[in-house]
Amino acid sequence: MQTLSKECLSIIQQRPQNSHKGTFGRTVLIGGNAQFGGAIIMSTEACVQAGSGLTTVITDSTNHPALHARMPEAMSVDWNDRQLCDSVIATADVILIGPGLGEDKKSQELLSYIFKSQTKDQYLIIDGSAISLFAKGNEALPYPEMTVFTPHQMEWQRLSGIKIADQTEEINQAVQQELQATIVLKSHQTEIYDDRNAFQNPLGNPGMATGGTGDTLAGMIAGFLAQFPHSVETINAAVYLHSYIADQLAQDNYVVLPTKISQALPYWMKKFEK
Numbered sequence: 001m002q003t004l005s006k007e008c009l010s011i012i013q014q015r016p017q018n019s020h021k022g023t024f025g026r027t028v029l030i031g032g033n034a035q036f037g038g039a040i041i042m043s044t045e046a047c048v049q050a051g052s053g054l055t056t057v058i059t060d061s062t063n064h065p066a067l068h069a070r071m072p073e074a075m076s077v078d079w080n081d082r083q084l085c086d087s088v089i090a091t092a093d094v095i096l097i098g099p100g101l102g103e104d105k106k107s108q109e110l111l112s113y114i115f116k117s118q119t120k121d122q123y124l125i126i127d128g129s130a131i132s133l134f135a136k137g138n139e140a141l142p143y144p145e146m147t148v149f150t151p152h153q154m155e156w157q158r159l160s161g162i163k164i165a166d167q168t169e170e171i172n173q174a175v176q177q178e179l180q181a182t183i184v185l186k187s188h189q190t191e192i193y194d195d196r197n198a199f200q201n202p203l204g205n206p207g208m209a210t211g212g213t214g215d216t217l218a219g220m221i222a223g224f225l226a227q228f229p230h231s232v233e234t235i236n237a238a239v240y241l242h243s244y245i246a247d248q249l250a251q252d253n254y255v256v257l258p259t260k261i262s263q264a265l266p267y268w269m270k271k272f273e274k
């Protein structure tokens with residue numbers, strides 16, 4: 001297991017002068033039912049603040065006013081408008097599905113629809129409810145090497161069948177080899193598994209134990225993959241920076257609000273740019 005260090009942030013490069021919003025990727029985020037609208041809004045905030053060039057959110061229409069009020073930079077699509085969903089997904093570089101998605105029939109249909117729509121060049125991040133739904137179903141990943149799961153320990157138990165107490169490096173890696181996707185296994189010391197390596201994040205603190213911190217990380221990973229190389233290094237950088245910022249905030253704050261991590265992102269990305 002390799003321990004991540006500040007060097008992993010070197011993927012954050014100075015932006016070229018000759019660039020425009022299309023240069024930094026199109027990201028589509030899917031989630032947020034009537035109960036969990038906050039989850040997809042937090043993912044959106046992280047994704048936009050992390051630098052995704054164009055961000056579109058496919059969510060229950062009850063969330064649209066709050067989403068627009070909070071993040072006018074993002075576009076929103078009603079998840080019942082399949083025609084509009086089709087056109088938005090067709091041009092995406094990165095798709096994130098799951099934060100606040102819920103696990104009802106409609107959520108399952110949306111996940112199946114995304115599996116049918118994903119193309120070989122589109123990165124797919126599967127988080128939250130979408131992990132639990134995938135674990136319950138029997139669908140295959142269309143492009144495992146272009147897929148990342150971001151489970152917490154219970155979601156990983158559902159997905160892998162490994163009980164939390166048995167989630168050791170060796171056993172986790174064996175299941176990664178079956179799934180072939182990249183795994184971001186979140187805990188107080190998050191681990192990342194791809195087909196060759198395992199990494200451990202040394203940062204983070206208990207102030208992060210607030211609903212929405214994982215939704216924020218998922219949005220950050222999406223925003224990073226939209227503009228930086230499609231590689232495990234980019235995912236590592238998002239995991240490391242998420243905790244790095246949280247540790248900065250924890251110096252003066254007992255609780256680290258997820259939205260505060262997002263708001264601090266542009267500042268810290270500037271500090272670390274190469």
Ligand SMILES: NC(=O)C1=CN([C@@H]2O[C@H](COP(=O)(O)OP(=O)(O)OC[C@H]3O[C@@H](n4cnc5c(N)ncnc54)[C@H](OP(=O)(O)O)[C@@H]3O)[C@@H](O)[C@H]2O)[C@@H](O)CC1
Nearest residue numbers: 036037038039098099100101102128129152153154211212
């Ligand atoms: N503001 C919003 O809209 C928010 C919406 N959200 C959305 O809610 C949806 C459901 O996601 P979820 O994570 O809340 O529920 P679930 O998958 O049942 O997991 C909880 C169970 O697992 C257990 N557990 C064991 N180890 C664990 C660990 N390391 N980390 C975490 N849990 C661990 C845990 O044990 P316990 O806490 O009881 O000890 C409990 O039994 C999802 O779509 C998400 O995006 C949230 O993001 C919150 C903010």
Ligand SMILES: Nc1ncnc2c1ncn2[C@@H]1O[C@H](COP(=O)(O)OP(=O)(O)O)[C@@H](O)[C@H]1O
Nearest residue numbers: 152186187188204205206209211212213214215
């Ligand atoms: N005690 C802790 N120390 C370090 N990081 C933590 C701690 N508790 C939670 N986290 C981080 O917070 C996030 C929680 O993710 P998750 O459970 O999916 O939250 P949510 O779905 O509510 O957004 C993960 O990134 C995890 O690493």
Ligand SMILES: [Mg+2]
Nearest residue numbers: 128152214215
């Ligand atoms: Mg979560």
